[in-house]
Amino acid sequence: MTSKRLIYLPLGGAGEIGMNAYLYGYGAPDKERFILVDLGVTFPDMDGSPGVDLILPDITWLKERADRLDAIFVTHAHEDHVGAVSHFYSDLGAPVYARVFTANIARRKMSERGHPEDAVQTVSAWPEQVTAGPFKVGFLPISHSIPESAALVIDTPDGRVIHSGDFKLDPTPVVGEAFDPDLWAEVCKGSVRALVCDSTNVFSPDPGRSELGLGPAIEELVLGAKGMVVATTFASNVARVKTLAEAGQRAGRSIVLLGRAMERMVEAARETGVLHGFPNTISDEAARDVPRENLMLLVTGSQGERRAASAQLARGKYRGIEMKEGDMFLFSSKTIPGNERGVIRVMNQFSEMGVDVVDDSNGKYHVSGHANRPDIEQLHDIVRPQMVIPMHGEHRHLREHAKLAIARGYQGAVVVNGMMMDLSGNAPSVAEYIETGRTYLDGSVKIGAMDGVVRDRIRMALNGHITVTVILDEKDEPLGEPWCDTSGLAETGRSNALLVEVLEEDLSQYLGRAGNKTLRDDDKLEEALRRTARQTAQAEIGKKPEVTVVISRMR
Template sequence: MSGGERLIYLPLGGAGEVGMNAYVYGYGKPGKERLILVDLGVTFPDMDSTPGVDLIMPDMSWLIDRADQLEAILITHGHEDHIGGLGHFWNQLRVPVYCRKFTGHLAHRKMEERGADPEQICIVDAFPETIEAGPFGLSFLPVSHSIPESSALIIDTPVGRIVHTGDFKLDGAPVVGEAFDPELWHDIAGDGVKVLTCDSTNIVVPHPGRSESTLGPNIRKLVAESSGMVVATTFASNVARVKTLAEAGRDAGRSVCLMGRAMLRMVSVAVETGVLTDFPPVISHEEAEDIPRENLMLIVTGSQGERRAASAQLSRGKYLGMKLAEGDTFLFSSKTIPGNERSVLGIVNAYSEMGVNVIDDTSSSYHVSGHANRPDLEAVHDLMRPQMLVPMHGEHRMLRRHMEVAEEKGISSIVATNGTMLDLTGDTPRVAEHVETGRVYLDGTQLIGALDGVVRGRIRMALNGHVLLTVILDEEDEPLGDPWAESMGLAETGRSKASLVELIESEAGQFMARADDKVLLDDDKLDAGLRRVARQVCVEEIGKKPEVTVVISRLA
């Protein structure tokens, strides 16, 4: 270590989970390192654990407190779990954002939506173009993935080269975008790489990954042999798949219509930036209404069961004038992300009730992953010959298995989950310290902390129901009239068959009548007593202990 400087790596999101990626690298004297941030993503809520929340983002407090040490933000590709938090946090970080052209168009929109300065988006070409950011030399290295212009990052530091893979797969024929180039990667490795920070998503998949181009024949055959209308859904960002689906529709003599804002936006950006060429002609949804259904193919959003997306709305009836009918075919050209199974299954069953033929990815004929499987990851290990491997982008079981695979090949490795800072200066990675990190929720228009209690309170109300109990005391601090109650999310009657609200009001009135001056003059004691009464009635009548809000009004 020269002059006491150190090279550090700190995941704030994406390590120990799939999604919400945010990785910090730094070099310099401890506590005074110059920093870069790789990716700034989001993950998505669910009704069980985060009801009502719009987005979940990494807690960036550690980096915001050190914003004066930050040199740059680099975005590897345009998926939401890598770019979705950019607009939300840029105003607190305020440094240039570097990315390639396709990603830059998406980033520009993210910044505008959140009132951040879109002129801070700096478009750069792929390697060999180099960006200088403090002590770092940075280049974007093209990789194959399920969105155009994905990139690994070459991070040259005073103590050696880091290759941060981003999300990637080994695909020599990705349909759209750049093929994986092993010769280029071999040249990048040179005499070896100090650190390979590597995607771990598919480390547990034992067989080699398949190319995106292998899907074309299967999809063309399915569309050609289907009767009625054909509807297909996939990730909107996977424009290679969208192109394959559209070509299958065209080849079958069908008019093709894209439906869903995300689908239209992604294709538009891909065409505008030149990464998508020769896309089949499409028609508008108004034109689609006049096409015989056996001559029509829709490509729609909502592969993960999103309630407001086109797939879900079609399953509930009509969407933009279109409606599925018995004999139609619906294709999920996608894999269901863990956690979304219930939503997707609801759509599948709704289509089944309509008599629609639903085809999913059970046969693996209509979808391939955008992430490298274990044999592919091992091939990259051999190609790069890293001194150290740091697993990232994956749940803990994935990170741990990736570490084991690396160590089996004699590569020094360690698992670092969110908040674990590694010192990468020496010959082996070591834990330098742990920093406090977590999650931040976008709830409506506000960012709230995971420990703020907002979501926890919402869950309690959802589980237990709510009672509002109001009492009024006169100028002499005596009860004025009877208490009154309102309930939400609770049964109207219980074991006694009497009105639950009236029972609460009766018991609360008796409590007020019995209460002495110590209670009646003390809002805290009165509040506690009335809460206890309301809950006791609910437990006895309906077996629930609701959340209770007591409103005490004093005329004095």
């Protein structure tokens, strides 16, 4: 009889920050029952994925085994953990479990895509547990930068696994539960087989700071401002939004929320009872009648997103409100690596208006939602697992975290997307490798990262495009001259003639000397015309564009 095994397989989030999707399985090899922890997205950039709306994990392997997936558990409501649930619900069909705030956000996403909201089921915090196949799973509260974050207590026939989710050890988080070391010690009393643990801030050497400590510095800043104050942070950081709003209120300012994501998060936090005592707000219409020095706007767009409220204010107006010289704009946030250019662009646009821009370079106006190195060590010591599996980090984070765990006497391993790990023994071991990657949401269609769509888009963006049209008569002779259309290319080149005219002349000359065999063969003719157009463009403008050839035959 084949022995059963406990496996861990990251499909996203291990070797990168974002797009989290972690699979656990138990059973005989190739017959395991599964649970999925989180199913998130990451965001595109113009360099690597132009025009793409969202990037989702490639779950092809799991879709082929969807009949063995018993449940999806979502640790918290950040987009990189919950954002793909509604996109893949039709493919997976498993029930989704989350705490009340996260469930509220997940149901909104399900409804937007036409899925049943009751597919998302609300679960109370520990000690309640959900039975899913061979697993029993409970939500263990832990602090983070969004309300009601939870680690997962995963009980398996091979022992208990703690999946940390994103976390920090914050005793005073402003909104949501404080970290409770006594509760964690009680849950981890005895034997924990594995701690699968957040690695994001493993390189930060100082203990993390509490959200509560930001209030005085922000209040002092707002009190000293002369014009209108605008502040941005992550919309999901409801505690920070509250801290900012309270600072504005104490400074005698009316508070305005701008941006759909921020409005939605505050609304969800109120609906679910996790947000209390939030200052009264006024509408953007009412704000136009309030003196600038008495206004504080809380806006979306802390990462420089072009469609967010902050970027639109930087370009001119948003909902009839505009920034002016003497106003102040505060980034109460950390710029995620890769977003620097967008943020700097917004900063410079505000600076050109005479707006004073304040960021968090001095560490006074933002604290991270992730545990720093000493806090990670503290969690290790509370849980005392047999093995530590780093997750939620780039490869360098995972490797450093594994080294840290091993140095402190725990078994550890660097596990990246696609590595199926067997956790049944005394140390983690590789069971097999699974092909993983990315799925692009391009408009309303999901496409594979290797399908060539985005690759072709990048090539056109880099090189420009030429369309060549040729008509041949019934005798396979050219009917008139070929003609060209260009996109993204200079109008004239080295000869000072119009590029289109030079292209058409060279293509016409080629057709005049082409043999009958080539003229009768669409594939050969297309390739020859493409080569000729690229050679001409290279000679004229120093680029080899992408070329589309259209051959029409009169029959």
